[in-house]
Amino acid sequence: MTTAAPVRPPQRDEDRAPARIGPAAPQRGPGLATPALERSLHFRASGLRLLRTLAPDRPLVLAVLAAAALAVALSVLSPKILGHATDLVVSGAGTPAGVDFTAVGRALAASAAVVAAAAVLTWVQQRLATTVVQRAGHRLRARAQAKLSRLPLRHVDRQSRGELLSRTTNDIDNVVQTLQQAFSQMIRALLTLVGVLVMMFWISPTLALIVLGTVPVSIGVAAYVGRRSQPQFVTQWAVTGRLNGHVEEMITGHAEVVAFGRRAEAVRRFDELGEELYRASFRAQFISGFIQPALTLVGNLTYVVVAVAGGLRVASGTLTVGDVQAFIQYSYEFNGPVTQVAAMANLLQSGVASAERVFALLDAEEETPDPAAPERPARREGRVALEGVSFRYEADKPLIEGLSLAVEPGQTVAIVGPTGAGKTTLVNLLMRFYEVTGGRITLDGVDIARMSREELRSGIGMVLQDTWLFGGTIADNIAYGATREVTRAEIEQAAKAAHADRFVRTLPDGYDTVLDEDGGGLSAGERQLLTLARAFLAEPAVLVLDEATSSVDTRTEVLIQKAMARLAHGRTSFVIAHRLSTIRDADVILVMENGSIVEQGTHGELLATGGAYARLHAAQFARGAA
Incomplete structure (x- = not known):
């Protein structure tokens, strides 16, 4: 795991889960209603x-x-x-x-x-x-x-x-x-x-x-x-x-x-x-x-x-x-x-x-326990398969129904679609933040429900749109993604790979600079580069990138895209994107609507069909021209 904050559920009102409360989650506004008072037990x-x-x-x-x-x-x-x-x-x-x-x-x-x-x-x-x-x-x-x-x-x-x-x-x-x-x-x-x-x-x-x-x-x-x-x-x-x-x-x-x-x-x-x-x-x-x-x-x-x-x-x-x-x-x-x-x-x-x-x-209900004898893949390659997956946040409101998908090791899969289509939910299911209600998901041939959560998540790296840093030094924040003890040299090498080394060395205490809980003092782009450095140390077989460049300036976006490309090289990658220009070179682009994959193909193939992806591309291009 490269960050403690899980991916947020989709935001469509009629079928989304309540807002994730955690480091990366939006909080309730000041004027929202509060729940009813608790009643006393005996x-x-x-x-x-x-x-x-x-x-x-x-x-x-x-x-x-x-x-x-x-x-x-x-x-x-x-x-x-x-x-x-x-x-x-x-x-x-x-x-x-x-x-x-x-x-x-x-x-x-x-x-x-x-x-x-x-x-x-x-x-x-x-x-x-x-x-x-x-x-x-x-x-x-x-x-x-x-x-x-x-x-x-x-x-x-x-x-x-x-x-x-x-x-x-x-x-x-x-x-x-x-x-x-x-x-x-x-x-x-x-x-x-x-x-x-x-x-x-x-x-x-x-x-x-x-x-x-x-x-x-x-x-x-x-x-x-x-x-x-x-x-x-x-x-x-x-x-x-x-x-x-x-x-x-x-x-x-x-x-x-x-x-x-x-x-x-x-x-x-x-x-x-x-x-x-x-x-x-x-x-x-x-x-x-x-x-x-x-x-x-x-x-x-x-x-x-x-x-x-x-x-x-x-x-x-x-x-x-x-x-x-x-x-x-x-x-x-x-x-x-x-x-x-x-x-x-x-x-x-x-x-x-x-x-x-x-x-x-x-006494609150706990998540389902891990299997008594958990399975693990013989070799971590990053092969992911969804077989007839169904899921719903509410019992009477289906979100994903019968979704099937096969991703080969090293492929980059881009997931696009309107807000609430189920893009982030797909990643939540892959990480077992939520359990599927039907079908199964396999990682390198092993049903992830038969794996321990720790084993599953240790092989998946995540870089989210909402960065999460904790109170501690920059070095500690980068090392947080490692599943083993790492040296200062390895931390600095990861920062260089993520293009974060330059700005870190300009800080008064360099890698020993102490950050507060939300990384105050750093820009959004600098915080994002640190989370990318954290992902480099994790060395995951599967990488999840959730719109990691949406809130940064153009120059920092270029740096982040370069770092992401280097990080994704040779790894199975799932890229959730709204900027279609960032996923042109993806091996497979999935277009989701209402929890289903409505189109699948490369950038050129999907444009040629003139379907949902082409409409999204035209709308985005029109906004850019305007």
Whole structure:
């Protein structure tokens, strides 16, 4: 492969696939409609699936649970020890011997030791929990990246580039943040609830039942508010993806936005999405924000009831002052985790909403897998045959029907025809960017469906009209086309063959000049020459040239045509062309209309027949004369 960008599908409205989103694809205009908002999946199911992402680190998860359990066990002992110290003071104050300060000191020292040990275990728990969560985030990112490489072009065609980026960056970051904040806190809160409840029943079952009676109220409040805030979080992250897509499109197409006077419209669209995001975020946070104040109110009322009931039991002699003191502290610690869990409801809902979007990407239908035992040609010669090939982007809209073609090694095949005729689709099928719906395509006698995609594409070089360069040095960009390690001398030789060496050496750092993502600073012709140099290093058996000279000046076009002629020499070449003057010397010219080859022959033969090719030639010549 000489470039990462696949050939774009045809542009005819009635039968084209959605615009290719990728380095070489046109982006949606600033005023186009956006898709409908996603609907929420089941919160519980998505939350459980999110927890299952921690499964590969099960030993560490168990260590987190053990550390948290020990820390909580020590923490819940402290109020009881302090209550005992209070009883020593109260009972001793009314006796002739007075307060036994030695015993009180031992109780306080024991309480301090318990608290210190609990703090150390809490630190260990948080450290291990951080390790578990960050590993889970790394696995999610790796799975998302691997999934993108397995998605069929049809799926990627229907997604905004910014939307995909949002799912693989913003949403995963939000998931990791949610796990980071909720994992250790949730475990500690739940264990604390159990431990505190045990201690409260030990001290006074009656008072424990009073406190426990507030739990259904707290759960009801949290569930009621959560059901109303969850859809807002789903909306928030869906709109975030659309906003990112719009910003990415406006940055990518900044020159076109300015040139066509669409800046105000782009800003208006940004403001609309920003306002929509503001409303969704505000509603989500505002609604979920009711949970903590409501639970705090319930907790405060509980303290009042416990204090009154505890005072009555002290007066009746069934409880000591220390027990009531410990119970009130346990009551506070009981309501604290409940409030804490409820306060994290907005965080959990936001994280699960993002997780649903990530899971939707991971669950997307993948391209058909390569054969278990892939075949490969005995020798790469470049013989291509299409046998009754049929294809359609939509099931009810046929594009290519029963197309047959045989291309011998070393032949140059030019493909011409009106926009939407199926020229580029033919190349998409040859590269297996799309799978044929009928018939088969063979390369050197082997059905390409029986070959691995990597093996197939490693033998086909592509030079597209829309050049693609990545952030890196010029040397790295040229070497990108090689299937093996190449030397600097080989890179420079390829650049010379593509007539790129001269302008590269005029740059400040020569071949070490660092380019940005779109090759800024280079002209369209210079970028095209670099992609040709990349194709020279690929040494393909089959070459695909997709209107590689349509956007350059006349002098650069001559250089590119010379480089293309040198590159195509001895190789099977498919040339998609609109300028008929560039394919006069092709061995075979195919004229396509509506997915079918309507004429086939040399330049002279097709002109003599006076058919479709002759009409295209006359129309183009007439435009030139005009």
